[in-house]
Amino acid sequence: MKFQAVVVAAGSGSRAGVEKPWVALGGMPVVRWSVDALLKAGASEVIVVAAADRLAEGPTTLSGLEGWRMVEGGATRAESVARGLKALGGPDDKAVLIHDAARPFLDRAVIDRLLTALDTFDGAVPALPAVDSLRRGTDSALGDSVDRDGLYRAQTPQAFRRSTVVDALAGWSGAAPPTDEAEAVRAAGGRVVLVAGDPRLFKLTYPEDFIMAEALARGLEAPxxxxxxxxxxxxxxxxxxxxxxxxxxxxxxxxxxxxxxxxxxxxxxxxxxxxxxxxxxxxxxxxxxxxxxxxxxxxxxxxxxxxxxxxxxxxxxxxxxxxxxxxxxxxxxxxxxxxxxxxxxxxxxxxxxxxxxxxxxxxxxxxxxxxxxxxxxxxxxxxxx
The missing domain is CATH 3.30.1330.50 (2-C-methyl-D-erythritol 2,4-cyclodiphosphate synthase)
Structure with missing residues (x-):
């Protein structure tokens, strides 16, 4: 199935201390990993949503790749995604994958599972079951345990028909922006299914995440x-x-x-x-x-x-x-x-x-x-x- 993609790379990276999409990983910027993976998987068009001061870096960062464009992001993730979706052309019912640039290790198998799910559902999200013991608490005190049965760690990319996610974001009426696109589509009455995620598809959040990612990048680039x-x-x-x-x-x-x-x-x-x-x-x-x-x-x-x-x-x-x-x-x-x-x-x-x-x-x-x-x-x- 042909699809389009939006890669969100407009975050400030406050917890990591750096703008994560633009940090070198395995010899190339983090954002390039995702754009390259999506294009190789068959994306007809990839929109990279970036902060205004990063737009000029696109030609260098993504040099040699064809089929991408960059647009300026918004104040929130939801606004950035909406701008990326608006920049896409073609039929409104085309499949679109929305992906965080901070998840660089995107595998073709995850993309295939997401696209297959769209034949039946309004949206699809890769996820992994929670396996660690979950506890409530504060920095100084351990609280009650939380039943992890039925709990999952949602990943990206998330897959939808473009008109479905555009309408869901436009019609969102929550007091705060949606945490992700799947939340907006569910709130609009859409059926979203979980598909098997990938442990390698973790999000770069804290400085120590880059140490593990660098080791993984070396292995993926040159097994x-x-x-x-x-x-x-x-x-x-x-x-x-x-x-x-x-x-x-x-x-x-x-x-x-x-x-x-x-x-x-x-x-x-x-x-x-x-x-x-x-x-x-x-x-x-x-x-x-x-x-x-x-x-x-x-x-x-x-x-x-x-x-x-x-x-x-x-x-x-x-x-x-x-x-x-x-x-x-x-x-x-x-x-x-x-x-x-x-x-x-x-x-x-x-x-x-x-x-x-x-x-x-x-x-x-x-x-x-x-x-x-x-x-x-x-x-x-x-x-x-």
């Missing part, structure tokens, strides 16, 4: 998935005076033979990070046939992998390297290796593990023919959409 990659590398021993392992040079009577500096620990870890991203292996990025990498320090390979992860919005969580060898002794150098890996990976020290083991003189490592390294890396990445 993260955890991945684990593993790497394995082997190099043979040959003549030399030192060996590089996990970015640390160790004096030794042999060295590891390879095209680069043959740091098996860094090679394995680089492959683990690339593997977690599904980004090939170290040979794809640094081919051993390329003379450019002959004798190269392997720390640049690891830095490359970490940078590619960051470029995709990923985060390296922890790394774990196991060196498999009979020689040299790793324990005296282990803390230095951990510190170097933490530096290269941008991790805290407690997120880096370096271990060593032997193969009890079995196999090529047991015969001192070579050294092996195994690594595991945990990353988080934005979920593919």
């Amino acid at each position: 993260m998935v955890t991945r684990v990659g593993q790497g394995f590398d082997v190099h043979r021993w040959g003549p030399g005076a030192s060996v590089w392992l996990c970015g640390v040079e160790i004096s030794h009577d042999q060295t590891l033979i390879g095209h680069s500096d043959a740091d098996a620990g860094l090679h394995a870890l680089t492959d683990a990070i690339l593997g977690a991203m599904g980004d090939g292996d170290i040979g794809d990025h640094f081919p051993p046939t390329d003379p450019k990498w002959k004798g190269a320090a392997s720390d640049q390979f690891l830095i490359h992998a970490v940078e590619r992860l960051a470029a995709r919005g990923g985060v390296l969580v922890n790394v774990d390297v196991t060196l498999i060898c009979e020689q040299p002794k790793i324990k005296p150098h282990r803390e230095g290796m951990r510190a170097r890996l933490a530096e290269l990976c941008g991790l805290e020290l407690d997120a880096v593990s370096v271990k060593a083991t032997t193969t009890e003189q079995l196999g090529f490592t047991g015969r001192n023919e070579g050294l092996a390294a195994q690594a595991v890396a945990t990353v988080t990445l934005p979920r593919s959409r």
Whole structure:
């Protein structure tokens, strides 16, 4: 069903201490979340009702979105809504959703439930049943409990046929303005139904609400998935005076033979990070046939992998390297290796593990023919959409 929408963004935000619709949330103004959601859900026109001193901000705040206009709000919510409704064009019986900009996390499923309800009822309101214990009282004294059976927390958007809500607001005769449009429509004799709301559709009211909203916004904008990659590398021993392992040079009577500096620990870890991203292996990025990498320090390979992860919005969580060898002794150098890996990976020290083991003189490592390294890396990445 095609529909129109009015987004109320004219409040002063006295309890939050800021004008809530214009505060940045997840990298964009609060009001943009709602306008974007309504347009994506199929709104043919969205009217944003704002205070006079905010009207000039519309083109910047809603840049890139099409199908919206801004009008100046009134002294009360009811007056602001009436002005927004008056600005809408088209048939009077068209469905209209009236939404508070301070409820940014509007889901398409809620909109669909509201529009479906209008096939049968004069209005529809998303709501959640009250689940907390309700009490009367003052700041200093706890009063009687209130039976929560049949009590609901009303949310927005609220849905009506445009003529229904326009007439209800015009005919309102209460001493005070209606708390919302549903109250006015009910007072005019209309039938308003509750549909299932959404816990995420909470209203930004107090400063602490923005802390929770920011965390939710980050999750909605870039849902993260955890991945684990593993790497394995082997190099043979040959003549030399030192060996590089996990970015640390160790004096030794042999060295590891390879095209680069043959740091098996860094090679394995680089492959683990690339593997977690599904980004090939170290040979794809640094081919051993390329003379450019002959004798190269392997720390640049690891830095490359970490940078590619960051470029995709990923985060390296922890790394774990196991060196498999009979020689040299790793324990005296282990803390230095951990510190170097933490530096290269941008991790805290407690997120880096370096271990060593032997193969009890079995196999090529047991015969001192070579050294092996195994690594595991945990990353988080934005979920593919």
